Amino acid sequence: MGSGHSFNAIADGEVALSLTDLPINPVVENDGRQVSVAGHCTYGELALFLHRHRLAIHNLASLPHISIAGAIATATHGSGNRNGNLATAVSGLEIVSGDGRLMKVTRGDADFAGMVVHLGALGVVTRVTLDVQPEFQVAQCVYDGLAWDKLLANLDEIMALGYSVSVFTQWGQQAGSIWVKRTASTDEWPAEVHGATRAMLNRHPISGLDAQNSTEQLGQYGRWSDRLPHFKMGFTPSNGEEIQSEFHIPREYGVAAIDALLSIREKFAHLVQAAEFRTVAADELWLSPQYRRDTLSIHFTWTRDQDAVNAAARHIEQALSPFAPLPHWGKVFTGHHIGGKYEKLVEFGRLRDRMDPERTFSNPWLENVVFGSGEG
Ligand SMILES: Cc1cc2nc3c(=O)[nH]c(=O)nc-3n(C[C@H](O)[C@H](O)[C@H](O)COP(=O)(O)OP(=O)(O)OC[C@H]3O[C@@H](n4cnc5c(N)ncnc54)[C@H](O)[C@@H]3O)c2cc1C
Incomplete structure (x- = not known):
């Protein structure tokens, strides 16, 4: 779970795993072009750190209280004709996969584009690297x-x-x-x-x-x-x-x-x-x-x-x-098997098979709404 701001059962399961007791440990990297931080860090906490370094991210949602890992999971967004959603700022991820591996991927690696909007289905996002720019x-x-x-x-x-x-x-x-x-x-x-x-x-x-x-x-x-x-x-x-x-x-x-x-x-x-x-x-x-x-x-x-x-x-x-x-993946809708509308669902399913073969991180919402294969 992230900050619990989704409006449907995307984050619901028999067990809830929270990372909030871990330090967020933000670090400026790559000569100030990127910042890495724990996945459960909120955008509000991130902004305070970025201010101290006179840096900024490209956009924000309507509220700063949501976690980065939870926001990118659902492709949370702000507005702007040229602004991608908040997940598009991600240039690196560290994930503990369902089978217990610590995986690190960066933009350009195989499957990276499948892991960023992750729906909580692949494992625990422990760290995120984001593109940043000089403050504006x-x-x-x-x-x-x-x-x-x-x-x-x-x-x-x-x-x-x-x-x-x-x-x-x-x-x-x-x-x-x-x-x-x-x-x-x-x-x-x-x-x-x-x-x-x-x-x-x-x-x-x-x-x-x-x-x-x-x-x-x-x-x-x-x-x-x-x-x-x-x-x-x-x-x-x-x-x-x-x-x-x-x-x-x-x-x-x-x-x-x-x-x-x-x-x-x-x-x-x-x-x-x-x-x-x-x-x-x-x-x-x-x-x-x-x-x-x-x-x-x-x-x-x-x-x-x-x-x-x-x-x-x-x-x-x-x-x-x-x-x-x-x-929106994190809000209320009634459709079944929405995942079937995505041309990359089959690839995402294969990625999930490799990262979470035992379905440690699945829940009824994922099986029904995304994969169309269960109750939820
Ligand atoms: C008042 C309000 C305003 C909002 N405004 C906007 C807006 O402007 N734009 C917009 O697009 N959306 C908006 N939303 C929706 C919100 O941004 C999304 O629902 C977002 O996903 C919530 O993030 P969260 O940290 O609360 O994650 P949660 O709701 O707790 O979880 C969402 C998903 O992320 C997964 N997850 C969370 N943390 C991790 C982790 N560390 N590792 C692996 N999986 C994880 C969960 O399992 C779940 O699948 C708003 C919601 C509220 C309540």
């Missing part, structure tokens, strides 16, 4: 009052407005707000983009909620790690009163997919606390939902009503089915 500054602004027709007519332009862009919606009459995160630029922030107007107060992703725990938004530059997540480091964004789902679709189907969901929104909108559109760049990692495809990722934060959410997820999966959707 980010500023963000929020634009309110985006209309659906403007979003649909300008989706690509909107998602290209900054280094990382999110569109938040509650699937109501208006689309919602655009959150633009830019890296150092001297350009003025426009007062209006595509009919949405620049907010002069900080916003919370859920419209109307207190923004005091949101990261600073009023266009001032600050540390990458204080702007890329939506929530401040010292704050716990979720108190458990939510469930999340997310579906990744190829970027070119973005407008049609949003349109399809708009036409059935009465089936799910009442359960939505907040929903978010993000973009994630293509990669070469076998079980990444971005394997060889740039995606638009459609996220839902639901109120906590599991049966109603399952029904809503079923409607959404049906509406998105023409658009080759792949669910």
Whole structure:
């Protein structure tokens, strides 16, 4: 187990193995181009270490509390047309395999691309090496009052407005707000983009909620790690009163997919606390939902009503089915044998046979959802 932030049974088993009592021991390597650290280190802890060395990673998810090994297991991501998910920063792994071997692999080794988005299926990720870069500054602004027709007519332009862009919606009459995160630029922030107007107060992703725990938004530059997540480091964004789902679709189907969901929104909108559109760049990692495809990722934060959410997820999966959707591995979906949608599943299965022949690290979720061979 990592930090326990997944919303389905991916991390559930008869035995839970936690590494949190081990030291994280971060080390700068390769003249400051990489950092290695224990797999259970959180991104928040990593950021504190990187600050001391004036380094940064390329992106962060909406919260810094998750572990690196747990995040890469599920291809956790932030946003940005050119930003790969967080697993794409991994350049080396140390794994204790199911049969007890200590394995070290680096990018370019055989099977490396199969081991990074690992679903917890291969063994214990004890250490991770990540690509890092010199620290950089980010500023963000929020634009309110985006209309659906403007979003649909300008989706690509909107998602290209900054280094990382999110569109938040509650699937109501208006689309919602655009959150633009830019890296150092001297350009003025426009007062209006595509009919949405620049907010002069900080916003919370859920419209109307207190923004005091949101990261600073009023266009001032600050540390990458204080702007890329939506929530401040010292704050716990979720108190458990939510469930999340997310579906990744190829970027070119973005407008049609949003349109399809708009036409059935009465089936799910009442359960939505907040929903978010993000973009994630293509990669070469076998079980990444971005394997060889740039995606638009459609996220839902639901109120906590599991049966109603399952029904809503079923409607959404049906509406998105023409658009080759792949669910976020760590969130709620209803499909069976999702692994079968991945062209590299057979290779991943062979890799698992070699690394965990006795299925020490399997669980019902893996057998059902990934391999389609069991109950779960
Ligand atoms: C409030 C909230 C906000 C979120 N925001 C985002 C977001 O912005 N973007 C996004 O993509 N996702 C987001 N998520 C989902 C979350 O990032 C993923 O579910 C992620 O996998 C959770 O990491 P974790 O450390 O909690 O891992 P867990 O949920 O504990 O485990 C996930 C998987 O990793 C395996 N695992 C963990 N550690 C190890 C290890 N050391 N060795 C081997 N296997 C291991 C587990 O067995 C399991 O298979 C969010 C979740 C929450 C609760």
